[in-house]
Amino acid sequence: MYKYDLHTHTNAGSLCGVSSPDEMVAAYAKAGYSGIVITDHFICGNTCVPRSLEWTKRIDAYFSAYERAAKAAKEFKDFTVFFGAEYAYAAGHEILIYGAEKKFLYEHPEIENADIFALCELLKKNGCLVISAHPFREREYNDFSVPAELPCADGAEIYNSHNSDSENQRALNYVAENSLIPTSGGDIHDAADRNIGLAGIETEKKIKSSDELISVLRAGNYRVLAKGKSFSLNEVF
Numbered sequence: 001m002y003k004y005d006l007h008t009h010t011n012a013g014s015l016c017g018v019s020s021p022d023e024m025v026a027a028y029a030k031a032g033y034s035g036i037v038i039t040d041h042f043i044c045g046n047t048c049v050p051r052s053l054e055w056t057k058r059i060d061a062y063f064s065a066y067e068r069a070a071k072a073a074k075e076f077k078d079f080t081v082f083f084g085a086e087y088a089y090a091a092g093h094e095i096l097i098y099g100a101e102k103k104f105l106y107e108h109p110e111i112e113n114a115d116i117f118a119l120c121e122l123l124k125k126n127g128c129l130v131i132s133a134h135p136f137r138e139r140e141y142n143d144f145s146v147p148a149e150l151p152c153a154d155g156a157e158i159y160n161s162h163n164s165d166s167e168n169q170r171a172l173n174y175v176a177e178n179s180l181i182p183t184s185g186g187d188i189h190d191a192a193d194r195n196i197g198l199a200g201i202e203t204e205k206k207i208k209s210s211d212e213l214i215s216v217l218r219a220g221n222y223r224v225l226a227k228g229k230s231f232s233l234n235e236v237f
């Protein structure tokens, strides 16, 4: 089986990131993973990318964290890094975006201030998969006037290693009731985080591209990792 974490951060893209792209790749390779999606906070959120740059330069700088990780992955046998993004649409409310391409981001600077429903539509029209990140996480910084549920998303994290059991359980109930795609992510910011290894998905076939990752998620061809144990989708629901 192959393990992938679908939610990780680096200090090259996220202001809150602790470890470099190279350190994150090494930590996950050591933990037995076959790959990670780098989902740094997007350039309109908690980003290291200066807002003073012009849009395409900001995209280049944002992509460089993924590119450094992809380069570092070459040091390890069969380790794949995928590009992703975590986009905040309100305080404490975020989506994970899989499958976005650089050219698409270059061409859509309106993403920065888009309405979340218009953004979902644009992303989906361009082949991306949209997943609610930790939808029921409750923190003091949350804007509680915004609903946890995001009907335009394709799925939601039913396990996030920094959530409480009850927060994850609420997400699981929500995904089950609405037949959404269930995912799992570590939301790891630090290569020394002991939560590395608890989250992600497990597949029988190796995933080699973002397109393949999206197909696997859409088809339900995976097991979900939660607290380091793997569950079939039948066991989850």
Ligand SMILES: [Zn+2]
Binding pocket: 009, 014, 016, 017, 041, 046, 189
């Ligand atoms: Zn963060």
Ligand SMILES: [Zn+2]
Binding pocket: 007, 009, 039, 086, 133, 187
């Ligand atoms: Zn995150």
